[in-house]
Amino acid sequence: MRNKGISALACAGLMAGAAVLGGVTPAAAQAAGESASATDLRERLERIPGMTVVSVADKEGYPLYSLTYRQPVDHRKPHGAGFTQRATLWHKATDKPTVLYTGGYTLAGGTASLTRLIDANQVSVEHRYFAESRPKGAAGDDWSKMTVQQEAADEHRLTRALRSVEKGKWLGTGASKGGMTATYHERFYPEDLDAVVAFVAPNDANNRDDTGYERFFKTVGTKECRDALNAVQREMLVRRDTLLPKFEADAKASGDTFEETLGTTDRAYEFAVLDQVWNFWQSGTAADCPTVPDAKKATDDELYDWSKKHGFSVYQDESLGTNGSGPYYRQAATQLGWADLRFKHLKGVRNHPDIYQPNSVLPAAMRGTYNNSTIADVDRWVKNRGQRMMFVYGENDPWSAEKFTPSRHDSYRYVVPGANHGASIAKLPAAEQTQAVKTIKRWANVK
Incomplete structure (x- = not known):
């Protein structure tokens, strides 16, 4: 898998995931039905074991919390060495849906297209071993803990912790490596999220077959x-x-x-x-x-x-x-x-x-040695057992040449004609775009 271009787009983890879907504009922060005050919410966040509120800023009339969350370096040894993982929470209301947005790299600063579409809260998370979410000392040099399973466990713990605050439906999303990461999370912890929408997520299920x-x-x-x-x-x-x-x-x-x-x-x-x-x-x-x-x-x-x-x-x-x-x-x-x-x-x-x-x-x-077993397992699971999963690809995107095949369990795949690694739902033909948006809103339980 080649990826210098991932720097150029910050992969699609930013480019496609933040693409405009034609979603709704957030209502004013004072609108009816808004959740508890920002002060009360901050207190609730700080009561979560391992959670620290680093700062609070205003974003479009809603509080944006910068967070760190204590994670085990090795989830098989939860009481061993730990590290702090960076995340943010853009909070609108506790009864709105929440989008878990992973760029697959450093902490994404933008708003995911899915968040705009369903007027959701958004949790953004930095992938382990990137930037400030790398363990300190010798643990940070142990690259054996930089795995699909360990990151999925990070996101599982973070999701379960924040579900105590955000009570609506939860949808995972990301693009390119972010879309892969969201898919891996769903495979290993299918009870965490109510649906996943992954953009231009490569699936090299058999690395020997290109x-x-x-x-x-x-x-x-x-x-x-x-x-x-x-x-x-x-x-x-x-x-x-x-x-x-x-x-x-x-x-x-x-x-x-x-x-x-x-x-x-x-x-x-x-x-x-x-x-x-x-x-x-x-x-x-x-x-x-x-x-x-x-x-x-x-x-x-x-x-x-x-x-x-x-x-x-x-x-x-x-x-x-x-x-x-x-x-x-x-x-x-x-x-x-x-x-x-x-x-x-x-x-x-x-x-x-x-x-x-x-x-x-x-x-x-x-440097490391390749092992195909995990990705082959994810491929089989998505194809046979995944539920409420949507994959969006670009016809002319090399990363989209090897795709996930969704199951028949309320799951879908769309290919945007002529699109590159910036493929989005907004670029689908009108009928498919309408269908995809309708499906996502049904999953999120929004009109």
Whole structure:
């Protein structure tokens, strides 16, 4: 699973999850039926064992509580080492529905589309081992506790604690890795939430089989566009001797280093080139195809400058360690999987044939060994036993090439025509959009 683009969108965890659904605008804070005063609510939050109210701010007339919640590093040893997980609660009324919004990375600061749609309270949570939610000391360096199950247990404890305050229906949501995280929570603790709406959530259920991704890159867009992109990608490696110095100059100017992760500028350059077509489709659309230069006729400057604006994304030490996107790559390397593309059109021009995998962009201490069992289990459970689950994907999004298949138990999947990693319900055809919105409101018990 490739994901430098996740920085660009903060993954879709922010981009798609915060997309506008055409939801209702919150009523004034003084409207009839509002819950107890902010002071009373704060006291109730502070009475929850392990919960700390860090601060309270106003957001659109409602209190926004910044919280920390004490969690076990290992939920199998609840009385062992612990850490504080960051969260926020945007509270409107205790009888309104509540949206549990996980970006899958650091603490998301925006409002989820689902929250707008059903005029809900919103709980946002930071994924363990990201930013301020990383254990201190030796426990923070024990990456064996950075797992799907442990994060699901974090969210389970937080959900049960805050359900003592927010009494309405609870719906989980997120996009990309956030959508995956919401799905994993539902699989391991299906009694916590009343429904889940996951956007562009990849499902690499069998990491050894990447035919879904290969098929995507053989069919996305038009043949002319695909051929042009492949030609540019190949030419970037053919002209390595003249383009690598440009890359090195850019890296020096930006203060980028590669010693702890990819190792050399040559490896870092090749990795960025390999990711280029993926990122083009992830963040762009077919409307960008006419901008692709003629690979054979373009000058070095034209080729390099266009690439930097269309998918050539640099992976550097500064953004890949413990304080950056490194925790994601650790999960990809050990549980989530990745797209191990063949790049047949690049035969003969690659210097590092085994580089395109997540351990390549991790410091040595964070690397791990892949185990398929958890994600395969989640895939089977969603397909056969999941209830009230909705998945929204983008037709032209490479992350959507391997999808979750929902069960027949009041669960649904929609694909937004022509959409990239920013696919949302608002972009569905009118009839499907109406159907999806109606389903979500029924789940949330709102009109």
